[in-house]
Amino acid sequence: MKRGLAVFYDPHNVYQFLWYYCTDGGDIEWDALCLPNSSQGEYISEWLEKLGIFRRVVRHTELYESWPLQKQFAMFTKMAGYALVGQQKRYAEKMIRQIVGTNDYDTYVVLADIGLISGLFLLFGKEREVIILEDGTVDYLTRSYRTILSKLSNAYAWKGFIMSLMKYNNFSGRYPLKTTRDCVKYSSHPDKMKYRAYRELRKLYDFERTDQRKFDTLMGVIFPELDRFFDQKHDAILFTMSVSVFVKEGAEKYYSRVEKYVSSRFHSIILKKHPIDDHVYRFEPGVEVLEIDQHIPAEAFLGRIRNMQVLFMGPSSCNLYLDKERYDPIMFRFVELEEESKKRIDLAAKYNLDAVNFCLDLFGYTEENVVEL
Numbered sequence: 001m002k003r004g005l006a007v008f009y010d011p012h013n014v015y016q017f018l019w020y021y022c023t024d025g026g027d028i029e030w031d032a033l034c035l036p037n038s039s040q041g042e043y044i045s046e047w048l049e050k051l052g053i054f055r056r057v058v059r060h061t062e063l064y065e066s067w068p069l070q071k072q073f074a075m076f077t078k079m080a081g082y083a084l085v086g087q088q089k090r091y092a093e094k095m096i097r098q099i100v101g102t103n104d105y106d107t108y109v110v111l112a113d114i115g116l117i118s119g120l121f122l123l124f125g126k127e128r129e130v131i132i133l134e135d136g137t138v139d140y141l142t143r144s145y146r147t148i149l150s151k152l153s154n155a156y157a158w159k160g161f162i163m164s165l166m167k168y169n170n171f172s173g174r175y176p177l178k179t180t181r182d183c184v185k186y187s188s189h190p191d192k193m194k195y196r197a198y199r200e201l202r203k204l205y206d207f208e209r210t211d212q213r214k215f216d217t218l219m220g221v222i223f224p225e226l227d228r229f230f231d232q233k234h235d236a237i238l239f240t241m242s243v244s245v246f247v248k249e250g251a252e253k254y255y256s257r258v259e260k261y262v263s264s265r266f267h268s269i270i271l272k273k274h275p276i277d278d279h280v281y282r283f284e285p286g287v288e289v290l291e292i293d294q295h296i297p298a299e300a301f302l303g304r305i306r307n308m309q310v311l312f313m314g315p316s317s318c319n320l321y322l323d324k325e326r327y328d329p330i331m332f333r334f335v336e337l338e339e340e341s342k343k344r345i346d347l348a349a350k351y352n353l354d355a356v357n358f359c360l361d362l363f364g365y366t367e368e369n370v371v372e373l
Contacts, residue, residue, distance in 0.1 A: 004028040004107035005100065006054075007118055008044055009035050010275060012297040012317075013111040014222070016133045019205060020109060020186070021053065022215040028107055031056045033100055035117055036063045038276070043295070047222045060099050064116050083166035092120035092168075111135055113177050119169020125182025125199070132185045134204050136317030138173040139187065140362055143195040147174045188320045192362060205299075205321065219300065226301055229292050235266040236309040239298065239316050242277040243334075246341040246351040254334055255279050257373040258313055261332075263287050266309070272298060314351075315359035322363075331356075331365065332373050 004025065006017050021030070032054045034045045048057045064072065082091040096103045099117070106128055108121040112135035122130055145165075151157035160171030170177040176197060185198040188205055219226075238258075243251040262269060263284035271281060273294040283289060292301070298318040310322070310329035322329065333356055341351040360370065 002028045002106040003104065004030045004109065005033060005105045005121075006030055006109040007033045007035065007111065007121065008048065009111050009115065009118070010037050010297075011044060011047075011295045012136075012299070013133070014044060014047060015297045015299050016111070016186075016204070017109060018051075018215060018218050019207075019210065020131065020133065022212075022218070023206070023210045025107070025109070026211065026214070030054050031058065031100070031105075033058045033060060033117075035060055035115065038063070038065075050221050051218055052221075053218070058100050060117070079163075079168060080166065083168070088167050089123045092123045095120055107131065109133065112138075112173075113170045113180060114138075114173050116169060119163075119177070119179075122169075122177070122179035122183055123167065125179055130183040132180070132183050132198070134187055134317075134320070135173070137315060137320070137359060137362065140189070140192055140194065141174060141358075143170075143174055143176045145175055147172075189362075223296060223300055226296065227304070229270060229290060229301065230304040230306070234268045234270050234288075234290065234308050236262070236268075236311055237270040237272060237305060238262060238311045239313065239318055240271070240273045240277045240279070240281075241312075241314040241316070242274055242279070243313075243337070244279070245276070246337060250340060251279075254337060254373070255281070257334075258332060259283050261371070261373060262311070270308075272296075315356055319359070319363040328369070329365075330369055330371050331360075333370050334373055 008014060008017070030053060032045075032048045034042045034048065034057065036042045042059050042061050045057050045059045048054055064075070067075070079091060082088055093103055095117070107130075108124065108128065109131040110118040110121050111133050113119050113122055113132060114135065122132070124130060145161065148157055148161045157172060161175055164170045164175035164177050167177065167179050176195070181197050182199055184200045184202060186202050186204040187193055188203075190201045190203060193201070243254045259282055263286075266287065268288040269283075269290070271289050271291040273279075273291070275294055277294065281289070299321050302318065302321055305327065310327045312318070312329060312331040314332065314334075319329070333353070334351065335353065337351045338353050359365075
């Protein structure tokens with residue numbers, strides 16, 4: 001029997017893998033590797049153990065981005081040394097064995113090629129099956145080395161540029177990575193992908209071939225209370241974003257605008273916070289709020305949304321799986337936040353209206369779907 005290793009980073013990742021498992025991966029014996037999700041750490045191994053479909057669940061809690069700069073540089077120098085002699089695969093082999101204990105697998109499934117660890121698996125695409133699932137809207141951006149010309153003073157951008165040149169990974173999601181040419185990519189909208197350098201493109205969430213009964217059973221194991229959020233009528237559902245990612249200070253005024261907009265128009269809402277959004281929302285006393293666990297991926301319940309206004313605080317990958325004609329969603333746009341974001345030079349994340357407009361085009365929005373706050 002073939003053996004596979006699935007690499008997990010967040011709940012969105014888990015949902016996608018369950019679809020893959022019930023569609024194309026049911027005849028493989030699986031191990032799972034759980035990686036830390038930034039400051040949240042590794043928090044999904046308990047879910048995977050409950051599922052009962054993994055022979056082994058490995059927890060890896062090392063967050064390399066939090067290492068002291070001296071230690072990060074030493075690791076980078078070592079990786080560069082292997083790359084200079086064309087031995088990136090040898091370095092990847094050592095790292096994987098160190099983390100998992102073995103590298104005896106026929107198939108790898110990763111969410112994306114941007115992670116330090118995830119990107120290493122792509123190096124084995126010539127001799128093994130490497131599956132890349134969908135990371136979100138970043139998958140629909142153009143990839144070009146010329147991107148660095150507009151980010152010459154951005155250390156994070158240079159890191160991604162050099163790492164992609166060395167074939168290890170694609171930190172920023174904006175540079176080509178030669179190893180993707182040997183991998184199979186699953187996409188919800190293959191026709192809209194601009195970067196297409198994969199061995200094969202396949203349709204994500206094509207449920208015609210899915211063992212639906214098995215999929216529903218596994219979903220019930222990790223999300224047993226999901227139906228209760230939609231067993232009564234609500235006026236709207238709000239999908240948030242973390243404004244604090246884009247500004248050092250002053251994020252509160254943007255949150256306040258959203259709270260006022262919602263409070264003035266709706267009496268009852270479902271609140272679905274982004275996994276990294278730690279803001280405590282304060283709506284007017286007359287607004288009834290039912291908050292969904294922010295770790296539950298939106299794909300798991302989009303089909304349950306009925307007869308309510310769908311609100312997004314900003315561009316969201318949820319739109320990839322949402323029927324716009326059916327829901328007629330609204331997305332908030334913060335023009336002022338773009339200028340605020342430009343002042344933050346210590347992070348790669350920028351609130352950019354070009355990115356907002358890109359998402360409008362990708363999702364088929366019109367100006368009627370956009371509210372400026």
